[in-house]
Amino acid sequence: MKALKLSLISLAIAAVPAFAQVTVTVDAAHPGPVINKNVYGQFAEHLGSGIYGGLWVGPNSKIPNTKGWRNDVVGALKDLHVPLVRWPGGCFADEYHWRDGIGPRDKRPVKVNTNWGGVEESNAVGTHEFFDLVEMLGADAYVNGNLGTGSSREMSEWIEYMTSDSKSTLAELRRKNGHPKPFKVAYFAVGNEAWGCGGNMRPEYYTDMYKQYDSFLKAPREVRPKIIASGGNDSDTRWTEVLSRELKNRTDGISFHYYTIPTGQWKVKGAATGFDEAQWMSTLQNTLKMENHIQDNVAVLDKNDPQKKIGFYVDEWGTWYDVEKGTNAGFLYQQNTLRDAVVAALNFNIFHAHADRVRMTNIAQMVNVLQSMIITDKDKMLLTPTYYAYKMYVPFQDAASLPVSVANDTSYKLGASSIPGISASAARAKDGKLYVALVNTNPHEATDVVLSVAGESAQSVQGQVLTAVAMDAHNTMEQKQAIKPAPFSAQAANGKLTVKVPAKAVVVFSVAG
Structure with missing residues (x-):
């Protein structure tokens, strides 16, 4: 037995x-398709110390700088081979008037940044300063135009100011302000988050406005930037549906925004540090939703644009936590941990899998804001785990998937x-x-x-x-x-x-x- x-x-x-x-x-x-290097694009908005203090200290600062930009931060970013920088926003873009940011800095108007903290905006960083930065980085420029409080004339004149090599008054003004040759503008967006802070519009209304504005964004073909339409967010595909149907041959890409929030609730998002395993899991679960969001929008694009002329640009993404205690709630300052590096890498792998449509992404943001690459404190600087994830993935830029x-x-x-x-x-x-x-x-x-x-x-x-x-x-x-x-x-x-x-x-x- x-x-x-x-x-x-x-x-x-x-x-x-x-x-x-x-x-x-x-x-x-x-x-398969080439993984466009712009999938590793960055985003610098006039928000908190994302620019002022974090990147820009001014040419008279004791912190070592070149043309006002911090040498330590720029040097670290160069090691990431940053391919593209989006500027000046974000929500800030739809209240930004480009003429406020040209000419002698001591004569530029001081405004109030109503979106982010209600602080004074000195306009010390404007068009010329931004292009100094991207030229130092060896990156392309992605400029976001003001649809919300601007006009088609203002937007078209900005394009002329930046790109014209003629003897026009605007081109001569650019030369007078220190840049004889035209700036190279790779991408230009008509507005930002038109469904929200950019004007609370319906996609149909925005589409009509886009057509109007685009009609006046004139520049010689060889220097005209690729024009981007402001699209939807999260699980909403209506914007992609309307834009891809109505803007055929009129847009290079449709933008999309999705942020990873541990709780899934905007009011109480979850802490950047000191979190438990439940929020490790919920954060990764929520970031993996990016796959479904891209699939759903790409299905719409494949229906309306089978020739794949329109790109899907995830030009805002990353983790968003409750701000660090003791900081200005409008500055969106948060710590950055191993969890953020894992989130970044999971998203990279998703973007690679959709390389035929996802031709640009811009993490939010580059320095001191949300899921940043770098954190600064006066003259000090540190590299975050997300920075290291980007550096490890450098070989994937322009690689064949x-x-x-x-x-x-x-x-x-x-x-x-x-x-x-x-x-x-x-x-x-x-x-x-x-x-x-x-x-x-x-x-x-x-x-x-x-x-x-x-x-x-x-x-x-x-x-x-x-x-x-x-x-x-x-x-x-x-x-x-x-x-x-x-x-x-x-x-x-x-x-x-x-x-x-x-x-x-x-x-x-x-x-x-």
């Missing part, structure tokens, strides 16, 4: 299938909530190397991933990993390197290349045969 029981136990064990490892397969033989499949994926579960354990993306970079990015959403358990490259031999990987012990690990002015990337490598054994992805980690590596 005892022997029979042992035999039955043995049979039962044999009947249980072996644990299936997570396998990530990259199809290197069939490259590669099809990726994840088999036997794990699930990260907490209570009734569940999300995929591993997110993956791959591309063939301009340097010819194959790069893979992996994200482990589980804050407790590492995951072994078997990497397979169809059509090629994968013998080793070399790259970096970003992780930490605490979910809310972050850098401070006292500990500027509490969290930063570490070297990462793996070698094939017995014909199989297994990569151990640590808990709550972002890993990016190149693959060698």
